[in-house]
Amino acid sequence: MQLANYLFFTTTCEQALGFYERCGLGRTVEILRHGENGMPVHNEAMRGRIMHARFEGPGVLFFASDNHDAEPMRGSAHILMMDDHTQTDTLFGKLADGGRITTPLGMQPWGDYYGKLTDRFGVQWMLNCAIASRRDSTA
Structure with missing residues (x-):
């Protein structure tokens, strides 16, 4: 599956x-x-x-x-799990061209570099780059 x-x-x-x-x-x-x-x-x-x-x-x-009866996209987003800070910046900038940034790229409370945008076609994208070491979730 x-x-x-x-x-x-x-x-x-x-x-x-x-x-x-x-x-x-x-x-x-x-x-x-x-x-x-x-x-x-x-x-x-x-x-x-x-x-x-x-x-x-x-x-x-x-x-x-x-589709002639397509509804505007909402309630769903593509999330791209990235592993390179520079590639994340580059791709985010390209996808944001002509679109709308809803969460600027930046370090987030969970320790990753993350941003969210809606592109010029109405598709939502989230880019998450896990650049910080992972905390032990069992602690």
Whole structure:
């Protein structure tokens, strides 16, 4: 069993996937489009838009599509568990471009370097870099 997120967009799935590729998260490895290669079209406005996509990178897997009835994303976020402070800064800056930072990157009470943002496509991201030694939770 593996848990993976599925992101729903109304018309910006392709742009979002390209953005995530440029950020260095991975690449789109599969795309099916509404109305192409036998795929159905339930709404003509969706013709040619992404019906299903698979996105993969090192430690990253999610799926995405455009849907005419997609609801704004809320109540869920991708969390990226990082192990390098500089990479965390770089990726956070790229994902935040055109978006909104809700928790600036910084040291947190639990001892990790953490920040949260909503990107330009409405997807929430949390980056957590465990750079401090772990405390014994049994103490």
